Amino acid sequence: MTCPVNGPRAISEFAYGGEIRPMPDPTTCSDDAWADYIFNRNGSPGVKREWWCHTPSNTWFVAERDTARDVVLRTYLYAEES
Amino acid sequence: MSAITFENVSHTPRAGVKGPGAAAWLAALDLPVPRAPNSWLPLPGGLIARLGLTEFLVEGSEAAKLAAPLAPGVYPVLRQDTALVLHGARLNELLLETCSVDFRALDLSTRPVVLTSMVGVGATVIPGEEGGMPCCHIWCDSTYGEWFFETLTDVAGELTQSSQPRHQGATS
Numbered sequence: 001m002t003c004p005v006n007g008p009r010a011i012s013e014f015a016y017g018g019e020i021r022p023m024p025d026p027t028t029c030s031d032d033a034w035a036d037y038i039f040n041r042n043g044s045p046g047v048k049r050e051w052w053c054h055t056p057s058n059t060w061f062v063a064e065r066d067t068a069r070d071v072v073l074r075t076y077l078y079a080e081e082s
Numbered sequence: 083m084s085a086i087t088f089e090n091v092s093h094t095p096r097a098g099v100k101g102p103g104a105a106a107w108l109a110a111l112d113l114p115v116p117r118a119p120n121s122w123l124p125l126p127g128g129l130i131a132r133l134g135l136t137e138f139l140v141e142g143s144e145a146a147k148l149a150a151p152l153a154p155g156v157y158p159v160l161r162q163d164t165a166l167v168l169h170g171a172r173l174n175e176l177l178l179e180t181c182s183v184d185f186r187a188l189d190l191s192t193r194p195v196v197l198t199s200m201v202g203v204g205a206t207v208i209p210g211e212e213g214g215m216p217c218c219h220i221w222c223d224s225t226y227g228e229w230f231f232e233t234l235t236d237v238a239g240e241l242t243q244s245s246q247p248r249h250q251g252a253t254s
Contacts, residue, residue, distance in 0.1 A: 006197055056197045
């Protein structure tokens with residue numbers, strides 16, 4: 001995997017942080033919507049935006065990964081998102 | 083003769099800062115600021131390294147400058163590292179055995195800083211050359227220091243043994 005700051009590294013240097021999911025406003029959303037956000041995860045295969053961390057430098061970044069093929073398509077810092 | 087020598091330089095003064103205002107704050111202290119992430123610059127009796135985008139490590143007597151009052155957007159980083167300097171003809175073999183970065187592929191003229199995992203421990207490495215032989219400066223969390231040092235010296239010992247001529251024992 002390629003860290004946007006440190007370059008290509010062995011996958012053993014990275015930690016998975018979960019799929020990026022927009023958080024609903026807990027003060028206005030329904031209990032069902034909040035429970036869905038807290039407890040449910042989307043396990044269907046496809047291209048997903050995920051949090052990953054390069055652990056030696058503690059660099060968190062975004063990876064677009066095709067979970068059906070386990071292929072990382074792109075990595076970038078969250079601030080660089082276009 | 084050992085193939086790789088180890089020097090423990092953990093006692094050297096060092097300090098760190100991070101944050102969006104760190105680069106400007108260091109420049110205001112009359113310290114040279116490495117422009118590229120993961121690069122370093124020499125200081126009188128030490129160095130300054132840029133770790134990633136907005137974190138800095140200063141080692142040597144100039145580290146005392148970081149005791150100045152912090153500016154907004156600058157945060158102190160506790161540096162209680164185990165710091166080692168390794169030197170020897172077979173150093174690259176040691177690095178190849180203990181981490182996944184090929185240091186021979188790096189251009190030393192760009193003064194690279196490598197943040198990687200060595201024997202499972204997060205480490206900051208500055209590779210160099212001294213007297214025609216490879217050397218490197220390594221920092222890691224001091225809580226791993228003893229194990230880190232012992233593991234590297236074990237690997238270095240195996241490299242030393244493998245470089246010495248084998249003595250044939252008596253055959254039956």
